[in-house]
Amino acid sequence: MAAAVILAAGMGTRMKSSLPKAMHPLGGRPMLTHLLAAVSAVFDRVIVVVGPGMEALAKLAAPHATVVQEERLGTAHAARMAAPLLAGYAGDVAVLYADNPLISEATLKRLVAARQEAGLAMLAMRPADPAKYGRVVTDAAGDVQRIVEWKDATEAERAIGLCNAGVICAEGPLMLRWLDAVTNDNAAGEYYLTDVVALAAAQSRCVAVEAPEAELAGINSRAELAASEARLQGQWRSAALDAGVTLLAPETVFFSHDTVIANDVLVEQNVVFGPGVRVESGAVIRAFSHLEGCVVRGGAIIGPYARLRPGADVGEGAHVGNFVELKATTLGAGAKANHLTYLGDASIGPGSNIGAGTITCNYDGVNKHRTEIGAGSFIGSNTALVAPVKVGDRALVAAGSTITEDVPADTLALARGRQTNKPGRGFRGKKK
Known part of the structure; x- marks a missing residue:
C-alpha cells in the first residue's frame, strides 16, 4: 500500500x-x-x-x-x-x-x-x-x-x-x-x-x-521542455523502427504518446502524428501529412500534404491525396479523394471517387450536418454538397454542381447554370 x-x-x-x-x-x-x-x-x-x-x-x-x-x-x-x-x-x-x-x-x-x-x-x-x-x-x-x-x-x-x-x-x-x-x-x-x-x-x-x-x-x-520532447521523440522513433515501421527520415517524423503504428507501414518525411492515431499494416503515409484522432486502415495511402482530423476513418486501400482534408468522415474501402478536397461530417461508400475541388458544406452557421455518398459513386470536380444530403450507390454527379437535394442510386445529377455560347464574341471579334 x-x-x-x-x-x-x-x-x-x-x-x-x-x-x-x-x-x-x-x-x-x-x-x-x-x-x-x-x-x-x-x-x-x-x-x-x-x-x-x-x-x-x-x-x-x-x-x-x-x-x-x-x-x-x-x-x-x-x-x-x-x-x-x-x-x-x-x-x-x-x-x-x-x-x-x-x-x-x-x-x-x-x-x-x-x-x-x-x-x-x-x-x-x-x-x-x-x-x-x-x-x-x-x-x-x-x-x-x-x-x-x-x-x-x-x-x-x-x-x-x-x-x-x-x-x-x-x-x-x-x-x-x-x-x-x-x-x-x-x-x-x-x-x-x-x-x-x-x-x-x-x-x-x-x-x-x-x-x-x-x-x-x-x-x-522552454529549452528543457524542448530537450525532453526531443529525447521522447527519439525513443518513440527507435521503438517504431524496432517494431517494423519504415521511417524514411526518422528525425522528421513526430509521434504522440498514444500513436499506434503497425508493422510494414511506410512513413515518409515530415509527418506529424497528433494524439489518437492508429495506422494499420501496409498503409503509406506520404510526406508533409498531419494526422490526429483518426484511423488509417491497411493498404491505404495518405498524402502527400494531407490532413486527417479527429473522426476520420480511412478504409482499406483508400486514397487521400494532396491537399485533401477529412474531418469526422468515413472513407470506404478503395474510395479515393485525390486532390484539393474537404470532406467533413461525411460517409463515403466503398469504391467511390471524389473529384478535385469537391467540398461538403457541413456547417450552416449554427449546426453541423452530414453528407452520405453510396458505394461506387462518382462526384465530379468542383462539386459542393450542401448537407444534409444523400447520394445513392453508383450515382454520378456532374462537375461543377451544387447538390442541395438527395440523388437516387444509378442517377446522373446536374446542378449548374446552363452554358450559353455567343459565336463571334471571342477575342477575334473584339476591336481594339
Whole structure:
C-alpha cells in the first residue's frame, strides 16, 4: 500500500507563461498527465498539490484528489498540504514533482521496493552535465547522508556525479513527521523538501535508486521542455523502427504518446502524428501529412500534404491525396479523394471517387450536418454538397454542381447554370 503526492503548484517563471508549468504539453499531452499515468499504475492513492487559481490543473488531475497550496513557501510546505488527506495512513508515501514527467512505472516500482529495505528511498541520476543539480552525499557504504545544493557545495562536493532527482519515499507517519520538522532557516526563508533527507538519515538508513537522466531530468524552461520532447521523440522513433515501421527520415517524423503504428507501414518525411492515431499494416503515409484522432486502415495511402482530423476513418486501400482534408468522415474501402478536397461530417461508400475541388458544406452557421455518398459513386470536380444530403450507390454527379437535394442510386445529377455560347464574341471579334 503506497500513496503519491505530486507537487504541481509551480507556475514556472522560467517558462514565461500564464499556463501552469505542469500543463505544458509534452508528446501530445500535459506533463502532469504523463506522470499520473505512471504513478497510477504503482500507487493506490494519488494527491496532487496545485496553486491558487489553478482550477484547470485540478480538473486535469481528476479523478485524483487535489489540495491547494495558498502560499508558495517551498517544496516541503507544498508536500505538507497533503497531510490532512493522509491522516492515519499507514502505507508508504512518495513525494514527486510534476515537472519530472517521464519517470517510468518500472523506476517507481524500484523506488517502492527499495524503501522496504530503508527508512527513506530517493531517486538519483548521473547526468552527463551535472550543472547545478543538488549533489547526493553518501557514506563509505553508499548510503545517503544528505543533499547539498550546488550553490552551497564545496569544490569536492560539486565533483560528485550523483545528483538529486527530487523524488523521495518513506513510511507515511515518518514522512509527515519529517515534513513537520523542516524549518525555513535559510536565505530564501523557504521550507525545502531536500531537508527531509538529512532528517531521515539522522534516524534511519537512506538509499538512492539510480535511473537514467532521460527519465529524471526536470523541466523548468522552454529549452528543457524542448530537450525532453526531443529525447521522447527519439525513443518513440527507435521503438517504431524496432517494431517494423519504415521511417524514411526518422528525425522528421513526430509521434504522440498514444500513436499506434503497425508493422510494414511506410512513413515518409515530415509527418506529424497528433494524439489518437492508429495506422494499420501496409498503409503509406506520404510526406508533409498531419494526422490526429483518426484511423488509417491497411493498404491505404495518405498524402502527400494531407490532413486527417479527429473522426476520420480511412478504409482499406483508400486514397487521400494532396491537399485533401477529412474531418469526422468515413472513407470506404478503395474510395479515393485525390486532390484539393474537404470532406467533413461525411460517409463515403466503398469504391467511390471524389473529384478535385469537391467540398461538403457541413456547417450552416449554427449546426453541423452530414453528407452520405453510396458505394461506387462518382462526384465530379468542383462539386459542393450542401448537407444534409444523400447520394445513392453508383450515382454520378456532374462537375461543377451544387447538390442541395438527395440523388437516387444509378442517377446522373446536374446542378449548374446552363452554358450559353455567343459565336463571334471571342477575342477575334473584339476591336481594339
